[in-house]
Amino acid sequence: MTAEPATIASVSLAGEARDPEGFAHALGTSFERFGFAVVSDHGIDSALIARADAAARAFFALPDEVKRRYHVPGTGGARGYTPFGIETAKDATHVDLKEFWHVGRELPEGHRFAQYMQPNLWPDESADFRETQLALFAAFEDTGERLLSAIARHLGLAPDWFDDTVADGNSVLRLLHYPPVSPDAPGIRAGAHEDINTITLLLGAEEAGLQLLDRNGEWLAVAPREGELVVNVGDMLQRLTNNVLRSTTHRVMNPPPERRGFSRYSMPFFLHFRPDFLIETLPSCIDAERPNLYPEPITADQYLWQRLREIKLV
Template sequence: MNIQVVDFTAANAPECFVQSLKETGFAVLINHPLTSEQLTELYQSWQAFFDSDEKQQFIFDPAKQDGFFSTETSETAKGAKNKDLKEFYHYYPWGRAPQALASITQSYYQQASQLASTLLDWVEQYSPENIKQCYSQSLSSMIDSTPNTLLRVLHYPPLTGDEPEGAVRAAAHEDINLLTVLPAANEAGLQVKDKTGNWLDVPCDYGSLVINIGDMLQEASQGYFPSTSHRVINPEGKAAFKSRIALPLFLHPKSDVVLSDRHTQASYLLERLKELGLK
């Protein structure tokens, strides 16, 4: 498995990007429009939030799915025995946000969503004609003015040594959405499962973007684009005693978008949330 590192500004970037997605479910972008300074500010600001008691004022709304999810209410990956070793905040522009974080988080959400729309155009451009015919509408129009795209601010707390046996920061899973946009945190831990069942490290140089396919794009493309299993393993050595912040943007279509003969976005999302114990 060869996850390609693609220069966003290169003339052949769209083709190389989509080729990597097709072969591995993942691609890594460099020289993209999202700045390291912006990401650093977000990491530091959200770390301060998770370190404070303020997070208890934003306990998640089970109906709307926005707000703070503690380690006790964190998700359990499909087929896993233990909850993931993480807490997180679900941010939507229409939802709640800590006042000190609202502006910078909204700005990042908008810029990352705009970039993701371009990436969906690339995916459609390099989809075979028979696969394009499967899309109920253009991929980028599926997310135009969508209220469903989710920015999940993840906090992996320091390990204590008292974790349940076999528990990891994020057990093996596939994402639900169309594409996921994840700024690399410059720390090892994210791994992808290859076609022979081996786990391989995903390149994680600080400032790069890791992009992966979700189940909804796999569904819309009739399986042409693979939603690949991935996980975040527990760090070793000094890294085990450090917090880690991650900012995956889960790109979701509008609720009534038809993905296939079986599912709309809404029906597919409900099915998966029930499997994860979040609904």
């Protein structure tokens, strides 16, 4: 049994090429212990990140009646705009204090997954919004696949094991805005929750507030340096690995009173398995001490809709 790391791992993706086994071990042990890691040198161009961030901020600054033109009720917020006060953490009684825009995969006409993925919506008010966000989507996906290769190594699988599982996956780029809150505002910006997907890659978490629930019951701050990625395990990967890799409860707290007049912006990328991938417990993650917790396989799409109903997006 390996010694547990004292803190969430902070690893450089540039080091993965020099020492793939060492990188995989550092990343994987942090995911086993915390479900989270911080990744520097991730390869996503800083100029592209800045353009995508600026385009998102410009959209969220539009009047509410303009933004709501891009809201499509009944679709689970899969594409376009989701207004403030709709999404609710599982089992929570208060809505989250956020609004967001979803960008999904662009599929060619007649693609076999067209039934699972709706076409993207694009705001007329921004000429380069589509080009910029699709470029960021692609960059996130490239980085995510490198991280999945390291996860595969940690699990004793071939480095390319995940390639087919996420090929044309139902991944989503979320452009996220937490508006300013009043100095005496109760509650939190995003209630305690776990992510549905395979892994999440998050840019823009430098503003304080992101916390994870450690298994000893304490809330730990996740504090990346500027430009670093926060990466966490989602429920689909937890299920696949029979809870070897942990999908950890996390939340976004209201800032201290002196920062409540400021918005918080972030860009999480929810990397998903392909819709028809059967999430079936890896045999290597089952033994006498760890019996199979998920004996009934489920497709990624079935699991997604099950969870969307739980968080009241459908």
